Amino acid sequence: MSGGEDFRVRVVEAENVTPTIRRLRMLRCDGGALPPYAAGAHTVLTLETGGPKLRNAYSLLGSTLSGGAYEIAVLRTEASRGGSAFIHAAVGVGTELTLSTPVNLFPVHHLARRHVLVAGGIGITPIAAMAAELSAMNAPFELHYAVRDEALGAFAGDLALRHGAKLRLYVSRRQERLAVREILQHQPLGTHLYVCGPERMIEAVLGDARAAGWPEDSLHAERFLAPAGGEPFAVRLARSGLMATVGEHQSLLEAIEAAGVDAPYLCRGGACGQCETTVVAADGSLRHHDHFLSDAEKAAGDKIMICVSRLEGRELVLDL
Amino acid sequence: MLLSEIKSRPTYGSLSPSPLATRHIVAIEGAGIKAFEAAFAGKAALLGRTTVVFTPSPDMPPDTLGRLEALGVDALHVSPSVETLLVRLAGLLATATMGTELSVTGSENFIGQAVAVGMAHGIGHRSIATEHSGSLARRVQCVHCKGFTGGVTESPVACGHCGLMLLVRDHYSRRLGAFMGVCIDAEAPGDIPAPEAFHA
Amino acid sequence: MTIPFRTETFRGDFTFSNSPAAIRRFPFPFDRDAYMYSVNIEQHVPGRVQTTTEFPIDIDEHYVAEMEDRALVLKADPLRCQSLPHMITAEWDLLELLMTSMARHYPDHFTLTCDGDRWHWVNRPLGIDQEFTFGEAATLPLPPMEYVTRQCQGDFCLLDQRDDNLWMDAGIVTTQADWSLDFDLGMNFIEWHGPVPLAHDLGVFDRALKFLMNLQQGRPVRRLNWTMTINPRLDTSPENYHLWGVDKASVTPENVGDKVHLRVELQALWRLPRSNAIVFSIRCYLIKMDELVTQKKWARRFHRVLRDLPPEIAGYKGLSRFRETTIDWLARHDDGAETSPGFGPD
Numbered sequence: 001m002s003g004g005e006d007f008r009v010r011v012v013e014a015e016n017v018t019p020t021i022r023r024l025r026m027l028r029c030d031g032g033a034l035p036p037y038a039a040g041a042h043t044v045l046t047l048e049t050g051g052p053k054l055r056n057a058y059s060l061l062g063s064t065l066s067g068g069a070y071e072i073a074v075l076r077t078e079a080s081r082g083g084s085a086f087i088h089a090a091v092g093v094g095t096e097l098t099l100s101t102p103v104n105l106f107p108v109h110h111l112a113r114r115h116v117l118v119a120g121g122i123g124i125t126p127i128a129a130m131a132a133e134l135s136a137m138n139a140p141f142e143l144h145y146a147v148r149d150e151a152l153g154a155f156a157g158d159l160a161l162r163h164g165a166k167l168r169l170y171v172s173r174r175q176e177r178l179a180v181r182e183i184l185q186h187q188p189l190g191t192h193l194y195v196c197g198p199e200r201m202i203e204a205v206l207g208d209a210r211a212a213g214w215p216e217d218s219l220h221a222e223r224f225l226a227p228a229g230g231e232p233f234a235v236r237l238a239r240s241g242l243m244a245t246v247g248e249h250q251s252l253l254e255a256i257e258a259a260g261v262d263a264p265y266l267c268r269g270g271a272c273g274q275c276e277t278t279v280v281a282a283d284g285s286l287r288h289h290d291h292f293l294s295d296a297e298k299a300a301g302d303k304i305m306i307c308v309s310r311l312e313g314r315e316l317v318l319d320l
Numbered sequence: 321m322l323l324s325e326i327k328s329r330p331t332y333g334s335l336s337p338s339p340l341a342t343r344h345i346v347a348i349e350g351a352g353i354k355a356f357e358a359a360f361a362g363k364a365a366l367l368g369r370t371t372v373v374f375t376p377s378p379d380m381p382p383d384t385l386g387r388l389e390a391l392g393v394d395a396l397h398v399s400p401s402v403e404t405l406l407v408r409l410a411g412l413l414a415t416a417t418m419g420t421e422l423s424v425t426g427s428e429n430f431i432g433q434a435v436a437v438g439m440a441h442g443i444g445h446r447s448i449a450t451e452h453s454g455s456l457a458r459r460v461q462c463v464h465c466k467g468f469t470g471g472v473t474e475s476p477v478a479c480g481h482c483g484l485m486l487l488v489r490d491h492y493s494r495r496l497g498a499f500m501g502v503c504i505d506a507e508a509p510g511d512i513p514a515p516e517a518f519h520a
Numbered sequence: 521m522t523i524p525f526r527t528e529t530f531r532g533d534f535t536f537s538n539s540p541a542a543i544r545r546f547p548f549p550f551d552r553d554a555y556m557y558s559v560n561i562e563q564h565v566p567g568r569v570q571t572t573t574e575f576p577i578d579i580d581e582h583y584v585a586e587m588e589d590r591a592l593v594l595k596a597d598p599l600r601c602q603s604l605p606h607m608i609t610a611e612w613d614l615l616e617l618l619m620t621s622m623a624r625h626y627p628d629h630f631t632l633t634c635d636g637d638r639w640h641w642v643n644r645p646l647g648i649d650q651e652f653t654f655g656e657a658a659t660l661p662l663p664p665m666e667y668v669t670r671q672c673q674g675d676f677c678l679l680d681q682r683d684d685n686l687w688m689d690a691g692i693v694t695t696q697a698d699w700s701l702d703f704d705l706g707m708n709f710i711e712w713h714g715p716v717p718l719a720h721d722l723g724v725f726d727r728a729l730k731f732l733m734n735l736q737q738g739r740p741v742r743r744l745n746w747t748m749t750i751n752p753r754l755d756t757s758p759e760n761y762h763l764w765g766v767d768k769a770s771v772t773p774e775n776v777g778d779k780v781h782l783r784v785e786l787q788a789l790w791r792l793p794r795s796n797a798i799v800f801s802i803r804c805y806l807i808k809m810d811e812l813v814t815q816k817k818w819a820r821r822f823h824r825v826l827r828d829l830p831p832e833i834a835g836y837k838g839l840s841r842f843r844e845t846t847i848d849w850l851a852r853h854d855d856g857a858e859t860s861p862g863f864g865p866d
Contacts, residue, residue, distance in 0.1 A: 005738040005739070035737060035738070035793050036793040036794050037737075037793055037794070038609075038793070038794050038795060038796045040796075041796075101736060101737045101738045101739075102737060102793070103736060103737070104796045107681065107682075107796045109682050110606035110607075110680055110682060110795075111442070111444075111606055111680075111682065112442070113442040184418065184419075185417075186417055187417055187418040188416070188417055188418070188442075189413060189416045189417060189418060189420060189441050189442050189443060190441060190442015190443070191418050191442075210340065211340060212340070212342065212418070212419050213338060213340040213341040213342050213418070213419035213420070213421065214418050214419060215421075215443075215444065215446075215447035216446075216447075217444035217446055217447050217683055218418065218444070218447075266734055266736070272734060273730070273734070274734050328707065328710075328711040328712070328714035328715075329714075444683060446683065461703070463700055463702075463703060463758045463759055463761075464758075464759060464760075464761070464762055466599075466702070484762055489715065490714075490715070491703070491714055491715050492711075492714075493703050493704070493705075493706070493707065494706065494707070494711075495705060495706035495707070496703070500700070500703050500758075502758050502761060503761055503762035503765065506761045506762045506763075506764075506765025506766060507765040507766060507768045507769050507841055508766075508769060509766065
């Protein structure tokens with residue numbers, strides 16, 4: 001159920017493109033080709049950190065329509081649960097890792113007549129892949145990229161070279177602000193908007209688009225939520241009869257995997273719905289952090305997305 | 321070959337113009353004026369950024385044109401037929417920008433064709449507001465010769481092109497704006513039941 | 521493994537038949553003595569040797585004859601192969617999937633050599649030797665989907681994924697069981713299943729759609745579907761129904777064994793890598809009643825399935841006109857004994 005085929009890969013390039021962003025280039029250990037993918041796809045990297053095994057989703061950089069190597073860019077976050085810190089500290093050329101077949105939950109809309117791409121910070125990773133793909137297809141697009149300062153705009157130079165005037169860069173340290181309303185004002189009918197970045201930025205961009213009369217169907221966003229931490233709690237798996245404790249910095253899904261149960265997942269970020277699990281009983285209250293369940297479903301309390309959501313309480317019993 | 325609930329048939333709601341839309345384009349066939357009035361009348365700001373493309377139909381209320389003119393829309397285009405209205409609509413959409421909302425009201429046949437023009441200009445079909453009024457007559461495509469026959473109110477019906485007697489299947493294509501017509505007496509030539517009118 | 525290809529027809533004199541080996545590997549679709557519509561989806565993993573699921577793409581003794589029949593259908597009605605413009609990337613994805621699978625599993629018959637984007641394809645049964653550039657449509661004599669599917673058994677539909685749905689935006693369909701690609705092109709998953717009775721009310725399609733939207737690369741799935749056809753006719757299209765429909769009235773107690781065929785579709789779905797589209801393949805297998813009853817278990821079981829079929833399903837599948845005659849004929853091959861579990865013959 002979980003993941004597609006896995007591949008053992010070896011890091012062949014590792015570079016700190018900025019003090020906080022590390023780029024990895026990976027090839028298959030057995031010399032075979034990694035499968036091609038479309039822009040917007042991500043892969044799930046398994047990290048053997050020495051502690052609990054971590055599985056993190058990363059957008060694939062560039063658009064390797066012909067297959068070959070995979071590249072990701074990893075931001076070291078202050079609130080890292082160990083994944084990004086591990087990649088920055090311990091992963092270099094020669095490191096072997098396991099990654100999953102790509103999954104695409106943020107694809108380019110094939111009927112759009114024009115594409116407006118908006119990225120903030122590390123959210124550039126899927127957006128840059130889209131720009132490369134649209135450019136190769138000769139599809140009309142424009143790219144808006146907001147960064148804190150130019151040093152953090154890891155990919156700005158490369159993007160400017162590739163896309164010229166199609167790229168607009170906004171550097172907040174220079175008081176440049178992304179003016180979404182102006183961008184959206186004169187777009188022809190059939191334009192689609194894609195945004196990836198910090199949660200607050202995504203909400204602001206989508207809010208401005210809705211206020212300008214853009215229909216929901218034309219709006220696309222990718223949110224990768226890191227699983228929220230919280231107080232530890234117990235989980236009991238009714239079907240397999242297993243018990244586990246979900247640690248402070250661990251997700252339910254990770255705790256279940258550590259207990260030896262292969263639970264279904266795709267995005268590990270609360271977006272796709274694949275890990276939807278039936279709640280048998282909950283001694284405490286559910287803390288839903290996903291973007292998949294409706295408000296009514298969240299209120300009903302009989303379903304939970306185990307990749308990002310958790311229990312505030314003593315014990316959760318799941319139909320697994 | 322059942323006459324049952326039609327899953328592929330679009331559901332029609334009622335027009336409810338978004339106050340956020342920067343421009344409204346409304347395609348109206350005859351009797352659809354009532355739906356338009358119900359949704360737009362009295363909303364001066366909305367009407368001030370509304371373009372109407374209109375074509376008459378036999379079942380529309382008297383003085384429809386006068387009522388339309390009195391509403392005070394920004395622009396009103398009157399076309400003599402559905403075909404000419406669709407050309408006008410395509411012209412308007414070709415230069416429209418995002419934020420434009422398309423609303424369509426009239427017969428199912430008319431809605432199907434106007435929605436197809438909207439989709440051809442990049443509007444998702446879920447973003448097009450539709451309200452049905454007037455005739456329930458169906459536009460039917462003969463699956464054998466591919467000819468379209470309009471104004472069909474009963475099944476079976478003779479194809480207007482190849483003449484085969486067609487069972488009108490409850491299967492609708494938004495792309496073609498038509499129901500599917502399939503030869504009714506293929507298995508027993510000449511065995512043609514009496515036509516029955518559609519209920520809905 | 522070299523397959524001995526048969527010379528046979530699926531129209532006119534209807535010389536199609538199955539060899540004893542083909543009968544034994546027939547994908548009989550019933551694992552119990554009753555039938556009810558269900559999603560019945562499973563992983564499309566390799567099945568046992570000498571079965572129709574041994575390889576992802578199954579090539580069998582009917583390959584050459586089926587490709588000849590497809591060419592005749594397309595010559596008469598080019599609308600059986602259509603692709604909306606945004607599906608071109610998915611077309612290349614499909615070409616890669618079919619060529620690599622056929623070349624890997626049937627090396628005696630097909631060879632694919634890739635040097636970057638320079639590809640060389642050899643199809644010995646059809647006498648084709650083609651060099652082309654992957655991704656450049658002008659280097660092939662036909663658009664990529666049509667080119668490769670004129671050389672592969674089965675119908676193929678390419679489904680675009682957008683707006684929380686799947687859209688049938690391209691396909692080649694020459695062996696359809698009474699549905700029209702030309703009519704259904706551009707429809708979403710719920711719409712094109714519109715005419716299927718009962719299943720909507722059971723929520724079958726909503727669940728199946730949700731499942732397929734998360735279908736992953738490298739993890740294809742499959743299911744079996746079935747209907748019945750009079751004469752071994754591949755092209756049972758609605759387009760030509762006014763020409764072949766009369767066959768259904770031609771069944772008599774004397775000719776059931778030769779005329780009435782069980783028609784099984786092995787349907788498979790793959791996520792495609794570059795386009796994020798899904799390919800839906802529909803591989804058709806035919807077996808006449810005379811051939812079916814050579815396997816005692818299948819004879820007993822199919823008699824019971826057909827006898828107990830809900831009338832609305834029999835109606836939807838278009839069996840009504842010959843169902844009773846066929847049940848009577850099959851009854852002679854059903855001694856009432858228990859049937860063993862599973863699909864395969866005893």
